Amino acid sequence: MHNPYAEIFRVPGTKGFAAAAFIARLPIAMAPIGIVAMLSQTRGEYWLAGAVSATFALTNAFAAPQISRWIDRLGQTSVALPTTIISVLAFAVLLIATRYDWPAWTLFLSAFIAAAMPSMPAMVRARWTEIFRNRPELNTAFAFESVADEMVYIAGASLSVGLSVALFPEAGMLVSTLFLALGMAAFLLQRSSEPKVRAPESANVGSAIALRPVQIITLALIFVGAIFATAEVSAVAITKELGQPTAASLVIGVYAAGSLIVGLIVGALNLKAPKQRLLAMSIAVVALTTLPLLVADTVPLLALAIFASGVAISPTFIMAFGLIERRVPEAMLTEGITWVMTGIGIGMALGAFVAGWVVDNFGAQNGFWVSVAAGTISLLVVLLGQKALAGAGEVELPQAVPQAAE
Structure with a gap:
């Protein structure tokens, strides 16, 4: 029986970048709720936990399109690598600030800078488009990614909270940060499937x-x-x-x-x-x-x-x-x-x-x-x-x- 999902993964490299992308986007679901779980346990103030989480989520929502704009112009590796490093370092500071009870402003600042995290769902869909542009397989690839997004939101939030409650308050955020670093590194190392940088038709776009x-x-x-x-x-x-x-x-x-x-x-x-x-x-x-x-x-x-x-x-x-x-x-x-x-x-x-x-x-x-x-x-x-x-x-x-x- 014909399986369209098996067909899209017959293309060399697709299994690798799809698996790396799944790991790298887990922080989309893990980080916001992980910040709440971490700070609510260590600081005992839900308003602070919610405010720091919202700072990260809203800043990322508006920063991500600008980062993606530069990715289109310069390439995924050229832009996503430095922005991911910035995001990982900022998350590390957030973890340290929480553990050692640093002032509240350090929590907000590190959450704000951590929002430099690039949009993995957009980058992985761009790779599928590069492979299957104007072909029916692209619809199947987008369906797979939509299902992957659903699984990320289901599993990510539960995993983040579960780790924080079962181990120690920072556990969920620590694992989320490791997923971001390792998943993005594995994704960007697969250069053969990276979309080509296409010059816009106008110099002033x-x-x-x-x-x-x-x-x-x-x-x-x-x-x-x-x-x-x-x-x-x-x-x-x-x-x-x-x-x-x-x-x-x-x-x-x-x-x-x-x-x-x-x-x-x-x-x-x-x-x-x-x-x-x-x-x-x-x-x-x-x-x-x-x-x-x-x-x-x-x-x-x-x-x-x-x-x-x-x-x-x-x-x-x-x-x-x-x-x-x-x-x-x-x-x-x-x-x-x-x-x-x-x-x-x-x-x-x-x-x-x-x-x-x-x-x-x-x-x-x-x-x-x-x-x-x-x-x-x-x-x-x-x-x-x-x-x-x-x-x-x-x-x-x-x-x-x-x-x-x-």
Whole structure:
């Protein structure tokens, strides 16, 4: 029986860089929650732990696209190597500052500098694109990476917290930092699969976020990310309200399982429909499946509704990254992918905040209204942007704003 996933790994080097990329991106999930687990145990102040974690996460969300922009211009090794070294050293300072009770400002400063960590999900997708550009195998490769992202978020957070609780407070962050250093080193040493640096068609090129397709997809996925976070926050609140708090991890796991299974299936299919339509269809399913969450008032019903709500998440990401590959110039691909990843991260942060506020003020069940609203807005964004997303194959490079004459 034909296995499309086996096909993509027959290309020499793909197994190596995919394995290294998985290890190197574990800190995406491990670091934010690891900082909270570490500082909450050593300092006993959750506001401080949350603030330092947010400093890292938000700074990285906005720094990563700029780092990726330089990666497109200079190459993965030339940029990712020094930025990773900076990030690893800053994480090391954060660990030392925690262990030896240094002043709080050192925690914030080291977390801020650690945000120089480059976007591994963008870099590994750029390598797949270099190999399978304009071929159906690229859809399978993107599906594999979406599933890998899901596994990172499931395993990374649990591993980080588990290590900190079972061993010592800094254990989760220590392992996360080692994964970043070793995984990135293994990834960058595989030079044969590194994408070529392509000179832009214009010498005065602006940012990928100036491209209309990148704006539309990033905005749409901000709201999809909000759905993802809202489901987690509301699931924890509802299971606690029902007197079964331990069921929260099971419910959240079911959510990821639904996304993972359907993502693998979609990646194995050679879908012929235009990707902008497939993206709209995926988000329509995401929006529609938020409705049963409003009436899930028992743990079994909640698990079933959450599973249904998760089935279209991975397909949405697969189509979104496929469109970025089609609509963004080759010289700006890594930056374009990183902006979409940034949108997902911003959406998760905002979704968790808004859902938490709704739960506190209007009850656990009403938290899912945030999911309904976010799904509706995301669908409207993609429907209104269909013409731009279906644009011609050639994309005009955005021009940087010229400097005023002295």
